[in-house]
Amino acid sequence: MTDARARRPLLDVVDLRTHFFTDAGVLPSVDGVSFTIDRGETLGIVGESGCGKSVTAMSILRLIPQPPGRIVGGQVLFEGVDLTTLPEPELRKVRGNDISVIFQEPMTSLNPVYTIGDQIMEAILLHQQVEEDTARAIALDMLERVGIPAAATRIDEYPHQMSGGMKQRVMIAMALSCKPKLLIADEPTTALDVTIQAQILELLKELQAAEGMGIMLITHDLGVVAETCDRVAVLYAGQVAETGATADIFDRPTHPYTLGLMQSLPDRAPPGGRLFTIDGMVPSPLDFPTGCRFRTRCPRASGTCAVPPPLHDLGGGHRVWCHHPLSADEPGELVDRNEAVEDDGTSPTWMEPPRGGGQP
Secondary structure: OOHHHHHOOOEEEEEEEEEEEEOOEEEEEEEEEEEEEOOOOEEEEEOOOOOOHHHHHHHHOOOOOOOOEEEEEEEEEEOOEEOOOOOHHHHHHHEOOOEEEEOOOHHHHOOOOOOHHHHHHHHHHHHHOOOHHHHHHHHHHHHHHOOOOOHHHHOOOOHHHOOHHHHHHHHHHHHHOOOOOEEEEEOOOOOOOHHHHHHHHHHHHHHHHHHOOEEEEEOOOHHHHHHHOOEEEEEEOOEEEEEEEHHHHHHOOOOHHHHHHHHOOHHHOOOOOOOOOOOOOOOOHHHOOOOOOOOOOOOOOOHHHHOOOOEEEOOOOOEEEOOOOOOOOOOOOOOOOOOOOOOOOOOOOOOOOOOOOOOO
16 A cells, blocks of 8 residues: 555545435535545444435445435545546446445345345455355355354345344345445444344444444444544534544534534433423425524524534544534533523523524
8 A cells, every 4th residue: 555545534525515406496415514534443423314414425325316316516535536426337346345335224225035145145246256155155254243143044044034133234244244445334233232233333343453444334322423433523404513533522512513412312311300402403405594504493593603604623633613612611511491491481592692692
């Protein structure tokens, strides 16, 4: 590996924009997302449902259905090669070999008319140029490593003969069978019990250490992020709100939305009390607010939030896009809407607005 290649990020997503063109209008589901993943690094992508996490992942390998979707701008540089302009035959060599994906829905990702062994072996035979017996041995080994009991028998079974958790483990085995350089894992342990979840995450760590694999982990589970991720990117309404080292994001969240996510964790709730909540819902891509897209839900919002938020570089790779980021001397605690009572009868807030600022 040349020095230039070693210094280059494994994956560099630059100002990625993926829009869906529908009869109702244009939906900017991913709108200017940028991040990097280095070799041997795990980046966690977090945010509420509908914020663009899965669309970002599918855009990397150009798996967005066309129509109605289309990548309309930006670059996806994998080892310096822009995947957004790579010819389809060359891209097929990358998919499943250099970059693998664990899809979010195992029920619909497996072909019901082929055995699980055949489906795992297909990628191995296509990309690894080995004999069928060797491919079967690799498939069997991966099934055992992801915790499939009686793997020697299960390898010849069909998807309908397996539970949802078993199918998810098969998908993980399939994604890891070619030892990819980059693994995109979209909620990889959602259907698994806690014991198997820990086993799978440990397997990913082992393969990452052995192969230098980069991992893009999409999840709602902030506990998994804290345990496994080196860095975190917080997405909201198709844009990055905050990014940084995991310790920085958890210890000192700076964007009001990031703080809201952290304070919504069950272990932050008072004994016998209710969970903290962020008011409202992620806005529809058909009707994103102007300026800061979080401003309609943010009690720190002011009139200045009607224009796009500036970037604050806090050092060490910790960056936040916000007009009113939390400063280091603020308490960083939320007030529970469900418990708070205000004398004037107005709606309680989960954070004090900035001095001199009102709601837009």
